[in-house]
Amino acid sequence: MSTAAVMVSASRAGRKEMSQNVPELILAGQDVLLQGFNLLFQLGDHKYSQKARAPFDASIGGHYRHVLEHFQCLIEGLPAGEVNYDARRRNSRIENEVIFATIFTCDILRALKKWTDATLERRCKTVSSVAYHSDSAAAIDSNIGRELAYCIGHAIHHYAIIRLICNEVDVEVPKDFGYAPSTLKHQSGLATD
Numbered sequence: 100m101s102t103a104a105v106m107v108s109a110s111r112a113g114r115k116e117m118s119q120n121v122p123e124l125i126l127a128g129q130d131v132l133l134q135g136f137n138l139l140f141q142l143g144d145h146k147y148s149q150k151a152r153a154p155f156d157a158s159i160g161g162h163y164r165h166v167l168e169h170f171q172c173l174i175e176g177l178p179a180g181e182v183n184y185d186a187r188r189r190n191s192r193i194e195n196e197v198i199f200a201t202i203f204t205c206d207i208l209r210a211l212k213k214w215t216d217a218t219l220e221r222r223c224k225t226v227s228s229v230a231y232h233s234d235s236a237a238a239i240d241s242n243i244g245r246e247l248a249y250c251i252g253h254a255i256h257h258y259a260i261i262r263l264i265c266n267e268v269d270v271e272v273p274k275d276f277g278y279a280p281s282t283l284k285h286q287s288g289l290a291t292d
Contacts, residue, residue, distance in 0.1 A: 122214075122215070122216050122219060124219060124244055124247055124248060124251075125211055125214050125219070125247070127248075127251050127280075128170075128211050128247050128250065128251055129208060129211055129212075131251050131254045131255060131258075132170070132204055132207060132208055132211075132254070133208075134258065134273075134276055135163055135166065135167075135204060135254070135258065136201065136204045136205075136208075137273070138159075138163075138261070138265075138272060138273075138276065139163075139197050139200055139201050139204070140201075141270060141271070142159065142197050142270065143197065144195060144196055144197055146159070146268055146269075146270055147159050147160045147163075147195070147196075147197045147200070148160045148194065148195040149268050151263075151264045151267035151268055152267065155260070155263065155264050155267060157260070157264060158194065158264065159261050159264050159265060159268070159270070160193070160194040160195055160197075160200065161194050162257045162258075162260050162261045162264070163193070163194075163200060163257070163261065164189070164190065164193040164194040164200070165187075165257060166250075166253065166254045166257045166258075167193055167200070167203055167204060167207060168187040168188060168189070168190070168193070169184060169187070169249075169250045169253055169254075170207045170211075170250050170254075171187070171188075171203075171207065172184050172186060172187060173243070173246050173247065173250055174207065174210045174211075176223060177218070177221070177223075177243060180221065180222065180223045180224065181223060181224045181225075181226060182223050182224070182225045182226070182241070182243075182246050183225075183226040183227075183236075184225065184226065184227040185226055185227055185228050185236050186226075190203075214243075218243055219242070219243050219244030219247065220242060220243070220244065221242060221243045222240070222241075222242050223240075223241055223242060223243055223246065224238050224239065224240060224241065225238070225239045225241045225246060226238050227239075252279075255277070255278070255279050258276060258277040259277035259278070260277075261276075261277060262276055262277035
């Protein structure tokens with residue numbers, strides 16, 4: 100077993116012991132981040148940053164950076180109670196360097212590990228450009244739990260695109276990678292009918 104596989108197995112074992120006190124939504128956030136983290140161990144910088152042809156015209160790293168930076172906006176917005184998704188840094192190192200993306204993922208996982216039910220219940224404002232015809236961003240009342248759920252769903256959506264890009268650049272992904280939990284449950288129910 101590789102060092103990476105041992106690290107991931109140890110991480111999962113430790114999480115199972117601690118999961119009794121961790122809110123389900125935080126566990127879901129950790130799970131989706133660990134899916135991306137595990138994919139990174141299969142990639143070198145070349146495959147990670149390689150742009151797939153049209154219609155994708157994008158890289159695994161570009162989509163993974165986009166996912167991580169949404170989580171970063173959420174974490175950084177927590178103290179002030181304002182989550183500004185338009186303030187993403189678009190860090191090219193996250194997009195092009197597997198080791199940097201791995202470290203960045205660990206930093207996000209470490210931050211989420213400190214969250215509690217009280218954290219999820221905190222009120223916040225989100226800032227995001229949602230209208231094509233306006234130069235101003237919308238400010239919307241929300242809470243941290245709702246925004247974490249958004250980041251998780253957003254990650255799954257981008258993982259589905261990453262799955263397609265992986266197929267184009269000859270990278271094998273786990274069977275369930277890029278599928279929403281509800282889709283997997285539905286497929287599982289169909290298999291038992």
